[in-house]
Amino acid sequence: MLSSKIAINHEEFELLREYIQRECGIVVGDEKVYLIESRLARLVVETKSKNFKEFYLKAKSDISKKIRNKIIDAMTTNETLWFRDAKPWTAIKEVIIPKFIKDLKSGKKRTINIWSAASSTGQEPYSFAMLVLEAIKREPRIRKEQFKILATDISPSALFMAISGRYNTIAMSRGMIPQFRDKYFVKNGQVSVISDEVKSMVTFKKFNLQRPFTKIPQSDLIFCRNVAIYFSADFKKELFKKIHQKLNKDGYFMLGSTESLIGYSSDFNKFEYKKAIYYQPK
DSSP states (O other), X not given: OOOGGGSOOHHXXXXXXXXXXXXXXXXXXXXXXXXXXXXXXXXXXXXXXXXXXHHHHHHHHOTTOHHHHHHHHHHOXXXXXXXXXXXXXXXXIIIIHHHHHHHHHHTSOSOEEEEETTOTTSHHHHHHHHHHHHHHTTOXXXXXXXXXXXXXXXXXXXXXXXXXXXXXXXXXXXSOOXXXXXXXXEEETTEEEEOHHHHTTEEEEEOOTTSOOTTSOOEEEEEOOSSGGGBOHHHHHXXXXXXXXXXEEEEEEEOOTTOOOTTTOOSEEEEEETTEEEEXXX
């Protein structure tokens, strides 16, 4: 527990929340003093800082960016689960993947590029990969290698977990379809390890959504779900503009179930399928 000597004060809170927004885009409201204090207290102690201001100065001057990465890890929630919200995955399974398979079979496309833009610990891109594997088993002319799945996140620890493909009992209980668990995972003690068949379909990379999208490929499907809610209005507008530029003309864009483009972008048409919302470029 922090002593009163290093409890965060107003000046330190302002310095750290500005630093956090500058480095990863997350907006910390006036009421979130305790959030910063509680999530960064361990790092204050770990870096042997006398107080939060000294910790901030160390982070700001750290050329290696190690402290910055630890702050980002601490401040990003990494809240995720398999087939999150269910309804969007119905649209993916019944509308989007069949369209991709049709395009591949007709020769309209040679590959399908998917980008999971805030992939956290990997459940989202792996969920998509499993649905693709299920669909192409009925399509002998289609190979899984024709689906290129890029998964990015700003959190080093989340990416480490995603790349390992190892999930504990709690993680496996959150949204996992039993038949997929039995088919695509191997039990190793208290941990379930995802199969190489699924893992090989996804490439994970560290990426900050504030940076230019120059290295992001033109995509047929972009997931940017449940992350923009943490960003400022200006950053949302910029983010959705960049996503529009990276989405193919016939591509699909998916937000979280509680998110909307209203007030932030007019570059997309909105569609609904069985209460699932998805967008396509105008």
